[in-house]
Amino acid sequence: MSTASRPGPHLATERLPGDAAGIARAIELLRDGRLVAIPTETVYGLAVRADDDAALARLFAAKGRPADNPLIVHVASLSALDEVAAEVTPLARTLLQHFSPGPLTIVLRARDDVLRSVTGGLDTVAVRVPAHPVALAVLDGLGLPLAAPSANRSSRPSPTTAAHVLADLDGAIAAVLDAGPSTGGLESTVVDARGSAPIVLRDGGISRERIAAALGLATLASTTDAGASPGTRHHHYAPSMPLHVAQPGAGATMATALLAGAHPDATVALVRVAPRDAAPRVVDRVRLLADVADAEELATRLFSLLREAEDADARAIVVEAVAETGVGRAVMDRLTRAAAGSRASDDVRGSGA
Ligand code: TXA
Ligand code: MG
Numbered sequence: 001m002s003t004a005s006r007p008g009p010h011l012a013t014e015r016l017p018g019d020a021a022g023i024a025r026a027i028e029l030l031r032d033g034r035l036v037a038i039p040t041e042t043v044y045g046l047a048v049r050a051d052d053d054a055a056l057a058r059l060f061a062a063k064g065r066p067a068d069n070p071l072i073v074h075v076a077s078l079s080a081l082d083e084v085a086a087e088v089t090p091l092a093r094t095l096l097q098h099f100s101p102g103p104l105t106i107v108l109r110a111r112d113d114v115l116r117s118v119t120g121g122l123d124t125v126a127v128r129v130p131a132h133p134v135a136l137a138v139l140d141g142l143g144l145p146l147a148a149p150s151a152n153r154s155s156r157p158s159p160t161t162a163a164h165v166l167a168d169l170d171g172a173i174a175a176v177l178d179a180g181p182s183t184g185g186l187e188s189t190v191v192d193a194r195g196s197a198p199i200v201l202r203d204g205g206i207s208r209e210r211i212a213a214a215l216g217l218a219t220l221a222s223t224t225d226a227g228a229s230p231g232t233r234h235h236h237y238a239p240s241m242p243l244h245v246a247q248p249g250a251g252a253t254m255a256t257a258l259l260a261g262a263h264p265d266a267t268v269a270l271v272r273v274a275p276r277d278a279a280p281r282v283v284d285r286v287r288l289l290a291d292v293a294d295a296e297e298l299a300t301r302l303f304s305l306l307r308e309a310e311d312a313d314a315r316a317i318v319v320e321a322v323a324e325t326g327v328g329r330a331v332m333d334r335l336t337r338a339a340a341g342s343r344a345s346d347d348v349r350g351s352g353a
Contacts, residue, residue, distance in 0.1 A: 010171045011171055011172065011173065011174060012171075013166065013169070013170050013171055013172075013173055013174065013175060013176060014029075014174065014175035014176075015162070015166075015175070015176060015178060016036075016175050016176065016177045016178065017177075017178060018039065018134045018177055018178055018179030018180070022177055022178075023134060023137050023138055023141065023177065024141070025175070026038065026138055026175060026177045027138060027141045027142045029174045029175055030047060030048070030049060030138070030142055030144075030146065031049070031142060031144075033048070033049055033052045033054065033055035033058075034048075034055070034173075034174035034175070035047070035048050035055070035058060035059055035062055035172075035173040035174050036048075036173065036174055036175045036176070036177060037151040037159075037162070037165040037169065037173060037175070037176040037177065038134065038135050038138055038146075038148065038177045039132050039134050039135060039162075039177060039178070039179035039180070039182060040074075040130040040131075040132045040135045040148075040182065040184075041102070041103060041130060041131045041132045041135075041182060041183055041184045041205075042103045042130075042182060042184040042185070042186060042187050042188050042204070042205055043150045043151070043158040043159055043160055043182050043184070043185070043186070043187055043303065044150070044151040044158075044159045044160065044161070044162065044164070044165050044176070044182060045072075045074065045130075045135075045146075045148030045149065045150060045151055046059060046062070046063065046148060046149055046150070046151035046165075046169070046173065047074070047138070047146040047147070047148040048146065048147055048148070049142075049144055049145075049146065049147075050071075050073050050084070050114075050115065050118050050144070050145040050146060050147040051115065051144065051145070053115055053117055056071075056115065056117040056118060056147060057117065059071075059147070059149070060117075062169060062172040062173055063149060063152070063153060063154045063169075064153055064154040064155075065149065065154040066154070066234055067117070067120065067121075068120045068121060068230055069120055069149075069230050069231055069234055070118065070119045070120030070121075070122055070124075070125075070126060070230055070231075071118050071119075071120075071126070071147040071148065071149050072105050072126045072127070072128055072147070072148060072149065072188070072190075073114075073118060073125055073126065073127050073128075073145045073146070073147055074127075074128060074129070074130055074135065074139060074145065074146045074147075074148050075127060075128075075129055075139065075145050076129065076136055076139035076140045077129060078096055078100060078129065080145065081096075081108075081127060083111075083145060084108075084110065084111055084114050084125050084127055084145055085108040085109065085110065085111065085125060085127060086108070086109040086110060086111045086112070087108065087109050087194075088108060089108065089193055089194060089195070089196075090196075091193045091195070091196060091197070091198060091215075092106050092108055092193040094214070094215065095191065095193055095198065095211070095214070095215075096129070098211075098214040099206050099210075099211075099214070100128070100129045101129040101130060101131040101136070102129075102130075102131045102188075102205070102206065103128075103131070103184055103186075103187070103188040103189060103204055103205025103206055104128060104188055104189050104191065104204075104205075104206045104211075105126050105127065105128040105188040105189065105190045105191070105204075106126070106127055106128070106190075106191055106192075106193040107124050107125070107126045107127075107190065107191065107192045107193060107194065107201065108124065108125060108127065108193060108194055109123065109124060109125075109194055110122070110123055110124055110125035111125075118147050120230055122230075124192075124194070126190060128188055132179070132182075134177065134179040138177070150187060151165045151168070151169060151173075151176075152164070152165075152168050152169075153168040153169065154234070155234065155235045155236060155237075155238055155341055156168055156237070156238065157237050157238070157239060157302075157303040157306040157307055157338070158186075158187060158237065158303050159303070160181055160182040160185055160303050160304050161180075161181050161182075161304070162176045162177075162178035164303075164304070164307055167307070181304075183300065184205045184299075184300065185299050185300035185301060185302060185303060185304070186204055186205050186299045186300075186302070186303075186327070186330050186331070186334065187202070187204050187205065188202075188204045188205055188206070189202065189203060189204035189205060189206045189207075189208075189211070189330070190202040190204065190229070190231075191211065192223075192228065197217070197221060198211060198215070198220055198221070199220075199221045199222060199223055199228070200220055200221070200222035200223075201222070201223060201228060201229035201232075202229060202231060202232070202333075203222075203329045203330035203333050204330050205299075205327070205330070207325075207326045207327050207329065207330070208220045208222075208329065209325070209326055235337070235340065235341035236334075236337045236338070236341055237303070237306070237334050237337050237338040237341060238337075238338050238340075238341030238342040239306040239307070239309055239310055239317060239338065239342055240310050240342075241309065241310065241314055241315055241316050241317060241342065242315075242316045242317075242339075242342050243306070243316070243317050243318075243319065243335070243338045243339045243342040244258070244316060244317070244318045244319075244339065245318075245319055245320075245321050245335050245336070245339055246318050246319070246320050246321065247320070247321060248273060248274075248320050248321055248322075249275075249276060249320070250320070251270050251271070251272050251318045251319070251320040252270060252272070252286060254318050255268040255269075255270045255286040255316075255318045256286060258316050258318070259285050259286065262285075262315065263315075266285065266315040267285045267286070267287050267312070267313070267314050267315060268285065268286050268287070268314055268315060268316045268317070268318060269287050269289045269305075269308075269309035269312060269314035269316070269317040269318070270286050270287065270288050270289060270317070270318050270319075271289050271290050271291075271292065271298070271305055271317070271318070271319040271320065272288070272290075272291045272292070272320050273291075273292055273293075273294065273295070273298060273320040273321075273322055274292075274293060274294060275291050287312055287314060289305050289308055289309060289312070289317075290305055294322070295322035295323065295326060295327055295328035295331050296326075296327055298319075298322060298331050299327045299328075299330065299331050302319075302331060302334060302335070303334075305317075305319075306338065319335055321335070
């Protein structure tokens with residue numbers, strides 16, 4: 001289980017149902033500058049008024065998030081874009097016409113009155129319109145833009161259920177609005193739309209292929225420059241045990257090899273993709289968490305499976321790779337970062353402390 005330390009004063013975190021009463025209470029708390037985790041179609045977000053510096057400081061503290069990692073501003077509709085963006089480019093309009101509401105975040109020049117605690121000190125702002133009815137009801141009722149990073153402690157896997165949120169942030173936030181599991185499972189695609197051609201800053205729920213097709217382009221540019229895409233310079237998505245990425249079909253072999261010489265009680269969790277053999281030839285101590293059909297299913301379930309491996313007290317988790325096309329590119333991005341963040345060079349022979 002997560003043993004993330006809980007910063008700040010201990011709050012009684014309210015569990016709110018995703019109905020009219022829960023939404024009304026969430027709006028009331030948010031208006032007061034409190035932190036409320038809300039469901040979106042990608043992952044749960046930790047929402048706060050984007051116009052309240054003190055509230056934003058509490059959000060960075062609750063997450064343990066570095067101040068130079070900017071937040072996505074969530075708005076109820078495209079008409080609210082002008083409230084944060086200094087210039088909405090034709091490219092931004094085209095992208096949003098195709099993919100909004102939905103898991104696409106666009107980066108534009110920020111208006112001067114957008115708080116620099118939201119933008120991580122940059123003069124750009126990231127905006128998205130979520131496609132979740134409960135998120136939209138909150139935004140509509142509140143009538144203010146909400147800054148909302150994923151509702152996990154910094155560096156942890158993003159939460160796709162209210163229980164995941166509470167595992168990381170119970171006692172550190174005012175409330176969680178529970179509308180069941182997020183269906184998307186991976187965060188939004190972040191695209192710099194300031195110029196005439198899009199630049200992908202983070203792969204996500206909308207694939208590069210779909211964006212290119214919508215714009216009539218053959219390929220899309222991307223950047224891994226940490227200045228342009230600040231989130232990429234920090235460790236991310238890491239479960240509490242080492243994560244290893246296996247070649248397709250080789251997960252069981254890798255998991256078994258990791259157990260060689262390990263403590264007799266150690267188990268290794270395994271996630272296979274499109275397995276050929278129905279019954280895996282694995283030893284007792286390899287715990288098959290899931291067989292997923294393809295990259296799409298892995299995208300939906302990945303973060304949840306990482307947390308399941310923690311709950312199962314596995315000493316390591318092995319996940320089979322998928323092809324880096326379509327949503328598979330975002331899946332491999334998260335897997336690679338999670339592996340790096342989990343110190344995958346450690347192995348299960350260690351103390352596990
Ligand atoms: O699906 C999502 O995007 C979820 C839900 C809650 O909306 N949110 C989310 O937020 O994933 P977060 O904070 O975990 O990730 C935001 C990403 C980071 O990589 C951050 O660096 C990038 O967006 N970002 C935010 N503002 C930016 C800006 N002005 N320029 C470049 N990148 C920016
Ligand atoms: Mg995040």
